[in-house]
Amino acid sequence: MNLKLKVWRQKNAKAKGGFEIYNISNISPDTSFLEMLDILNEQLINEGKEPVAFDHDCREGICGMCSLFINGRAHGPDDDVTTCQLHMRKFKDGETVTIEPWRSAAFPVIKDLVVEREAFEKIQQAGGYVSVNTGGVPDGNAIAIPKEDADEAMDAAACIGCGACVATCKNSSAMLFVAAKVSQFAKLPQGKPEAARRAKAMVAKMDELGFGGCTNTGACEAECPKGISISHIARLNREYLVAKLKD
Amino acid sequence: MTQKINSHIPAGPIKDKWTNHKANINVVSPANKRKLDIIVVGTGLAGASASASLSELGYNVKSFCIQDSPRRAHSIAAQGGINASKNYQNDNDSVHRLFYDTVKGGDYRAREANVHRLAEVSGNIIDQCVAQGVPFARDYGGLLDNRSFGGVLVSRTFYARGQTGQQLLLGAYSALNRQIAKGGVKQYNRHEMLDVVVIDGKARGIITRNLVTGEIEKHSAHAVVIASGGYGNVFFLSTNAMNSNTSSAWQIYKKGAMFANPCFTQIHPTCIPVHGEQQSKLTLMSESLRNDGRIWVPKKMEDVEKLRKKQIRPRDIKEEDRDYYLERRYPAYGNLVPRDVASRAAKERCDAGFGVNETGKAVYLDFASAIDRLGRDVIEERYGNLFQMYEKITDDNPYETPMQIYPAIHYTMGGTWVDYNLMTTVPGLFSLGESNFSDHGANRLGASALMQGLADGYFILPYTIGDYLSNEIQTPRISTDHPEFNKAYETVREKITKLVNNAGKRSVDSIHKELGHIMWDNVGMARDEKGLTEAIEKIKALKKEFWSNVKVPGTSDEFNQELEKALRLADFIELGELMARDALNRSESCGGHFRVESATEEGEAKRNDEEFAYVSVWEHAGDDKEPILNKEPLVFENVELKQRSYK
Structure with missing residues (x-):
């Protein structure tokens, strides 16, 4: 395949960025999208140019490191995948492919396609845990948890923290990300004692960090590579409301 | 055992060793823990669980990872499960059976005492993770479900769909986040360790590079813990994450921490x-x-x-x-x-x-x-x-x-040599999880990597590091102005300057791929004397090619992924040579190490217990000198050495 790539280049956080056009040829449809970028970078290095910076690590869709807005969609044109799982067979020969970083005030660009997602860390630190120390815990089978609850908690816990929900949302809301963690613990007895504190603390931190509000467009769910349902946002809202009523 | 290495395996019957050891080692008081700093490099299962647990105990922890979040560590990608000898299935599982399966599965090249301890704490890990809210699979009665894994006849693997590593890591990450919020852990993301600082024979800190700004930084502590994972990417193509590397383990090797069984890799x-x-x-x-x-x-x-x-x-x-x-x-x-x-x-x-x-x-x-x-x-x-x-x-x-x-x-059983306390041959320098060599012998069983990482971090290091630190309570906070810090800083700076100024023609990846081919062809699934001897020469030549012809675009004081890769590749090349050397020395076959010259008639790995029932412990002797081979004899008192049979 031959492609025209329109890639966002930005020297650093302070620099003004812009698109550069690159032509790339002889790409196998079985190549992954990031392998295609590897090939582009090899080409740029051999031409004496600077390669394109992009985040990536596991390349199997689980670490959440890769990002990229590809042809206007977070993680590209395929459903339920991260960018690293996207393959070139999803593109047409001769196509122009536009590649941008996540766009959100809460995720400043570090370089080219790499953004800073420190804000997600701060939200998790605000309450994304059960307060237990190592040791002194009961036997794993001491509490029976209904399978349906465990399964639903797992559905929420599958979030990889990539930020596609924020990048996709017109308000740059982090509600799906926050809801995934709150909902996981809300479905489990281990999370109950701190449920109210957790919901309030994580939502307050999200607001403080400049993420926008949720207007229920559902775009986050549609672009989430792990298919996290917006029903978790509904649960977060209930948890938050109950917590606030107790104040 | 040679004098340089002492495994410090406690005396007594195997089932009492860990209990007695814990009773006999020193403990640091809460008031003194507050005065002690610990650096932890890596935030996978071993590193994150260690950082969280050490902070809970009251130590000051500085935690480092190369990604933008601790949650990205490659433990996240483990799919299948984690073993524990809970015997929830009533299929006659026990601590002894898990111990036995692991020693046998490792083809009798692991240290019995360490493996037994691992089996002993395996159940606690499951309890801990459940308490953290890890959503393990459950059956309709609401209790925990199990599945089977290779090399065993019982069902002892706990799992969370095909994302067990993710869920366990997010559990450890949540415990870490709680400590970061409390101020017990200072977290450094996008920081890469590039050297360890040893002062008067003890590990006292590390040199890091801030991957965003390129700034070289000095960090001090009373002890340093390496939990940076395995070295599978020496083969270029592996199941490891793209950024997984051996550099922390390799830097400490060059500063005196010996490297054990480098040829034990898992396919x-x-x-x-x-x-x-x-x-x-x-x-x-x-x-x-x-x-x-x-x-x-x-x-x-x-x-x-x-x-x-x-x-x-x-x-x-x-x-x-x-x-x-x-x-x-x-x-x-x-x-x-x-x-x-x-x-x-x-x-x-x-x-x-x-x-x-x-x-x-x-x-x-x-x-x-x-x-x-x-x-x-x-x-x-x-x-x-x-x-x-x-x-x-x-x-x-x-x-x-x-x-x-x-x-x-997929995985590397070899790694930094550690004693029973998980301490390397450099006092105050510890190694956990896949970084160390201790528990899996020549072949790791499925679902045992997660078990080992969390055992080391939650339940072993927090005890054993106290024994070392109990002798450091009088040591004031370490100053980074010490000449050894400046020396290490300069060495790192010079190396980086050399790389970015090199007038080479080849990209880092093109050289890495060449290394990968040499390794896969000669130090891969089947190894022989001729291929290994050739590999050593080829790797030496590739090292020269790298330093004379690598091209690193950009500068050192910016976000520069090519520079990151070049620094890692420099270490992979040197480790590759040591792997070939180790594989050449070990002319027996065992576990994942298959020497064509040593096979049974049916084509199975044929061990040579008389000559090779030891851990190969390699000691760095200088950059242009051949490494020194030390041997830790493996003594089997509780398991009979047999030709492994799965028929």
Whole structure:
């Protein structure tokens, strides 16, 4: 395949960025999208140019490191995948492919396609845990948890923290990300004692960090590579409301 | 045992060693813990669990990771599960059975005392993770479910769909976040360790590079813990994450921490086959698939040829014309033989010409009979995310046609040598998880890496590091103005300057791929004296090529991924040579290390216990000198050494 790539280049956080056009040829449809970028970078290095910076690590869709807005969609044109799982067979020969970083005030660009997602860390630190120390815990089978609850908690816990929900949302809301963690613990007895504190603390931190509000467009769910349902946002809202009523 | 290494294995019967050791080692008071600093490098299962636990105890922890979040560490990608001898299934599991299976699975090249301790604490890990809210799979009664893994006859693997590593890591990450919020852990993301600082023989800090700004930084502590994972990426193509590297382990090796059994690498039998030279990494398909998937190739060469020409589909081959070679060769364990055995068996069939794809390097993993027996829904519930992952990569639907798989580099059993306290040969320098060598011998059993990482971090290091630090309570906070800090800082700075100013022509990746080919061809699944001797020379030449001809675009004081890769590759090349040297020395076969010269008539790995029942402990002697081989004899008092049999 031959492609025209329109890639966002930005020297650093302070620099003004812009698109550069690159032509790339002889790409196998079985190549992954990031392998295609590897090939582009090899080409740029051999031409004496600077390669394109992009985040990536596991390349199997689980670490959440890769990002990229590809042809206007977070993680590209395929459903339920991260960018690293996207393959070139999803593109047409001769196509122009536009590649941008996540766009959100809460995720400043570090370089080219790499953004800073420190804000997600701060939200998790605000309450994304059960307060237990190592040791002194009961036997794993001491509490029976209904399978349906465990399964639903797992559905929420599958979030990889990539930020596609924020990048996709017109308000740059982090509600799906926050809801995934709150909902996981809300479905489990281990999370109950701190449920109210957790919901309030994580939502307050999200607001403080400049993420926008949720207007229920559902775009986050549609672009989430792990298919996290917006029903978790509904649960977060209930948890938050109950917590606030107790104040 | 040579004088330089002392494993400090406690005396007494094996089942009492850990209990007695804990009773005898020193403890630091809460008031003194507050005055002590600990650096932890890496935030995977071992590092994150250690950082959280140490902070809970009251130590000041500085935690480092190279990604933008601790949650990205490659433990996140572990799929299948975590072992524990809970015996919840009433199938006669026990601490002893887990211990025995692990020692046998490691082909009798692990240290008995460490493995027994691992089995002892395995149950606590499950309890801890449940308490953190890890959503393990449960059955309809609401209790924890188990599945089976290779090399064992009981069902002791706990799991969270095909994302067990993710859920366990997020559990440890949540514990870490709680400590970061409390101020007990200072977290440094996008920071890479580039050297360790040793003062008066003790580890006192590290030199790091801020990957965003390029700034070189000095960090001090009373003890340094390395939990930076394994070195599978020396092969370029592996199931490791792209940024997984050996640099922390290699820097400490050069400062005196000896390296054990570098040639013990694990080739995982069920990975998606290589598609071409442009490929950047290999994707694992969880071993759990072998619970229900059957591995086969055609019996007839004519069918193989038709398959390759796509004239027939696998489903067109009649049952009696299929060779379920694992079930044929190993009736007792069948498709659930250990990884090394399954990998070699796949290579044997492909070398004999029965590989099912165009490259001849693939076998089938078939779910048809499981789908017939259990229904598609059950298979989807068990492996849905893995099937989806496979389909996204290959464009084939495994519900309808068998998966194609082939072995790939997955895990490294070798690593930094540690004593029973997980301390390296440098006092105050510890190594945890895949970074160390201690528990898996020459072959790791499935679902045991997660167990070891969390055992080290939650339940072992927090005790043993106290014994070391109890002698440091009088040591004031370490100053980074010490000449040793400045020396290490300058060494790192010079190395970086040399790389960015090198007038070379070749990209880092092109040299890394060359190293990968040398390693896979000569230090891969089958090794012999000639190939290994050649590999050492080729790697030496490649090292020269790297330093004279590598091209690193950009500058040192900015976000520069090519520079990151170059620094890592420099270390991979040197480690590659040590791996070949170690494989050459160990002229026996054991576990994942297969020397062609040492095989049984049936083609199984043939150990030589008289000459090689030891840990190879390599000592750095200087940059241009040959390393020194020390030996830690392995003494088996509780397990009888036998030819491993899975028939």
